[in-house]
Amino acid sequence: xxxxxxxxxxxxxxxxxxxxxxxxxxxxxxxxxxxxxxxxxxxxxxxxxxxxxxxxxxxxxxxxxxxxxxxxxxxxxxxxxxxxxxxxxxxxxxxxxxxxxxxxxxxxxxxxxxxxxxxxxxxxxxxxxxxxxxxxxxxxxxxxxxxxxxxxxxxxxxxxxxxxxxxxxxxxxxxxxxxxxxxxxxxxxxxxxxxxxxxxxxxxxxxxxxxxxxxxxxxxxxxxxxxxxxxxxxxxxxxxxxxxxxxxxxxxxxxxxxxxxxxxxxxxxxxxxxxxxxxxxxxxxxxxxxxxxxxxxxxxxxxxxxxxxxxxx
Numbered sequence: 347x348x349x350x351x352x353x354x355x356x357x358x359x360x361x362x363x364x365x366x367x368x369x370x371x372x373x374x375x376x377x378x379x380x381x382x383x384x385x386x387x388x389x390x391x392x393x394x395x396x397x398x399x400x401x402x403x404x405x406x407x408x409x410x411x412x413x414x415x416x417x418x419x420x421x422x423x424x425x426x427x428x429x430x431x432x433x434x435x436x437x438x439x440x441x442x443x444x445x446x447x448x449x450x451x452x453x454x455x456x457x458x459x460x461x462x463x464x465x466x467x468x469x470x471x472x473x474x475x476x477x478x479x480x481x482x483x484x485x486x487x488x489x490x491x492x493x494x495x496x497x498x499x500x501x502x503x504x505x506x507x508x509x510x511x512x513x514x515x516x517x518x519x520x521x522x523x524x525x526x527x528x529x530x531x532x533x534x535x536x537x538x539x540x541x542x543x544x545x546x547x548x549x550x551x552x553x554x555x556x557x558x559x560x561x562x563x564x565x566x567x568x569x570x571x572x573x574x575x576x577x578x579x580x581x582x583x584x585x586x587x588x589x590x591x592x593x594x595x596x597x598x599x600x601x602x603x604x605x606x607x608x609x610x611x612x613x614x615x616x617x618x619x620x621x622x623x624x625x626x627x628x629x630x631x632x633x634x635x636x637x638x639x640x641x642x643x644x645x646x647x648x649x650x651x652x653x654x655x656x657x658x659x
Contacts, residue, residue, distance in 0.1 A: 348425075349418065349425040349426060349427050350385065350424055350425065350426045350427070351385065351386040351392075351426075351427045351429060352383055352384065352385055352386065352426055352427065352428050352429065353383045353384065353385075353386050353392045353393075353395040353396040353399060353429050353430075353431070354380070354381040354382065354383030354396070354428055354429070354430045354431070354468070355381060355382055355383055355396055355400055355408070355411065355430070355431055355432075355433040356381055356414055356430060356431070356432050356433065356468065356471070356472045357381075357382065357400070357404075357406075357433040357436065357440070358432070358433065358434055359450060362452075362453065363450040363451060363452055363453070364381075364450070364451055364452075364453050364456065364472055365382065365404075365440055365448060365449070365450055366379045366380065366381060366382075366448070366449050366451060366456075366459065367379065367380055367381075367382045367403070367404075367442065367446045367447065367448050367449075368380075368446055368447040368448075368449075369446070370444075370445075370446060374421075374423070374424065375462040377460075378460050378461055378462050379449075379459045379460060379461050380461065380462065380465065381430065381465065381468060381472075382399070382400060382403050382404055383395075383396060383399050383400070383403075383430075384399035384402075384403065385399075386429065392429045392431070393411065393431065396408065396411065396431055396433075397411075400433070400436070402443065402444075403442075403443055403444060403446070404438075404440040404441065404442070404443060404448075405438050405439070405440065405441055405443050406436040406437060406438040406439075406440050407436060407437040407438055408433055408435075408436050409435045409436055409437060410433070410434045410435035410436075411431045411432060411433045411434065412431060412432055412434075412640070412643050413429075413430075413431055413432075413643050413644065413646070414430045414431055414432040414468075414471050414472075414643075414648075415430050415467060415468060415471040415627060415646075415648065416428065416429050416430065416622075416625075416646060417430065417464055417465075417467050417468060417625045418623060418625060419463065419464030419625070421463075421464075426464060428464055428465075428468065430468050430471070453472050453473045454473060456469045456472060456473060457469060457571065467625050467626050467627065470593045470594060470626065470627055471627045471648055474504060474594060474627055474648055474649070475502075475503045475504050475649065476639055476642075476648065476649030476650070477502060477503075477504070477636070477649055477650055477651075477652075477656060478504045478505075478506065478596070478629045478649060478650070478651035478652075479497055479502045479504065479505045479506070479651075479652070479653075479656045479657070480505075480506045480508050480631075480651055480652065480653045480656075481493070481494070481505070481506065481507055481508050481509060481653070481657070482508075482653050482654065482657055483508065483509055483510055483511050484511075487509075487512070487516060487519075487520045487523075490507075490509065490520065490524075491520075491523060491524070491527065493657060493658050494524060494527060494528075495527065496658035497656070497657070497658050498527065498528065498531050498532055500658060502532060502656065503531070503532045503533065504532060504533050504535070505524075505528060505532050505533070505534055505535065506534075506535040506536075506537065506552050506575075506651075507520070507521055507524050507534060507535070507536055507537070508537055508653075514538070514539075517538065518538075518542065518545065521534075521536050521546060521549070522546075525546065525548060525549055529548075533550055533573060534549045534550065535549065535550040535551065535552040535573065535575055536549045536550070536551055536552065537551075537552050537553075537554065540557070540561070540567050543567065543568060547572070550568075550572060550573025550574065550575065550593075551567070551568055551572070551573070551574055551575070552575040552576065552577070552596075553567075553574070553575065553576040553577065553587075553590075553592070554576075554577055555576070555577045555578060555579055555583050557576075558576045558577075558578070558583055558586050558587050558590065559583070559586060561590070562586040562589065562590065563589075564590075565590065565591070566590055566591035566592075567590075570591075573593050573594075574590075574591065574592045574593050575592055575593060575594050575595060575596070576590070576592045576595050576596075577595070577596050577598070578595045578596065578597050578598075579597070579598060579599075579612075580620075581620055584597070584620060584624050587626075588624065588625065588626060592626060593626065593627070594626055594627040594628065594629065594648060595624075595626060595627075595628050595629070596628070596629045596630075596631045596651045597612070597617060597620065597621070597628050597629070597630055597631065597647075598612075598630070598631035598632040598651075599611050599612065599631065599632025599633065600612055600613070600614070600617055600630050600631065600632045600633060600634055601613075601632050601633030601634065602632075602633055603632040603633045604654070609632075611632060611633070612632075614641065614645055617630060617645050617646075617647070618644075618645040618646055621645065621646035621647065622646065624646075627648035628646065628647050628648055629647065629648055629649050629650065629651035630642050630645065630647045630649075630650060630651065631650075631651040631652065634650045634651075634652060634655065635650065635652055635655030635656070636650065636655065636656075638650055
């Protein structure tokens with residue numbers, strides 16, 4: 347069965363809300379909400395198809411767009427490749443040119459709408475930023491709090507509290523302080539034994555590669571709706587992470603990095619190969635910074651994860 351190639355857009359207005367449309371009742375997955383778009387025709391590029399489809403469906407002209415995520419999904423009656431782009435600027439006023447209902451919704455509210463099953467990773471990608479800040483390990487708890495305050499003021503919305511040199515007790519005390527600091531401003535991801543999960547229901551959890559391998563086959567350790575991420579370095583770990591139902595991953599090291607000086611970098615071609623068929627958002631880590639974002643998008647990544655490049659000086 348040939349996989350149906352569909353171009354879709356996560357369309358944002360100036361206040362960050364996302365446009366969704368309800369599928370006609372007489373179509374596949376009718377009555378559910380979707381990100382607008384349509385079939386890529388033979389010989390057509392994804393971007394050209396997106397521009398054409400959004401003009402036909404919504405009456406808008408796309409002026410700024412970039413790749414967001416690709417999702418391959420098998421329904422009982424068809425196989426689809428959803429080639430999703432983020433549309434950050436357009437001309438015209440969107441309207442249901444084919445009579446379809448439209449809604450502008452907050453990205454955080456997308457999970458409360460009924461979408462086709464293939465859209466779950468797209469919803470995650472639409473809710474996640476393009477920068478993932480990981481805290482450095484050489485600072486005291488107070489220095490970390492000071493730096494995180496500056497990072498929040500600088501607009502970071504996804505933060506991993508990584509402090510392996512702290513004792514378990516000190517880490518958990520710091521985690522509680524950072525959770526309070528991030529409330530309403532950023533999503534905090536914690537690391538540590540899964541036995542700590544019950545202490546921090548409001549935080550997301552970032553699994554180490556060793557935890558992914560050790561707990562593989564035991565299912566998702568946190569409820570759907572609580573962010574779950576994992577560190578991955580090869581195809582086997584990507585497969586295990588996807589089987590666990592993670593919401594996103596970090597893939598590293600892309601380039602040489604001072605943090606893991608002895609690690610063999612993956613390089614851009616290998617990264618792109620690994621992300622083909624991986625249906626979840628992936629942050630690329632290792633020797634990267636804000637200037638690498640466009641190359642990250644082209645390789646299939648959600649954005650950049652970094653320690654030194656993002657930590658406020």
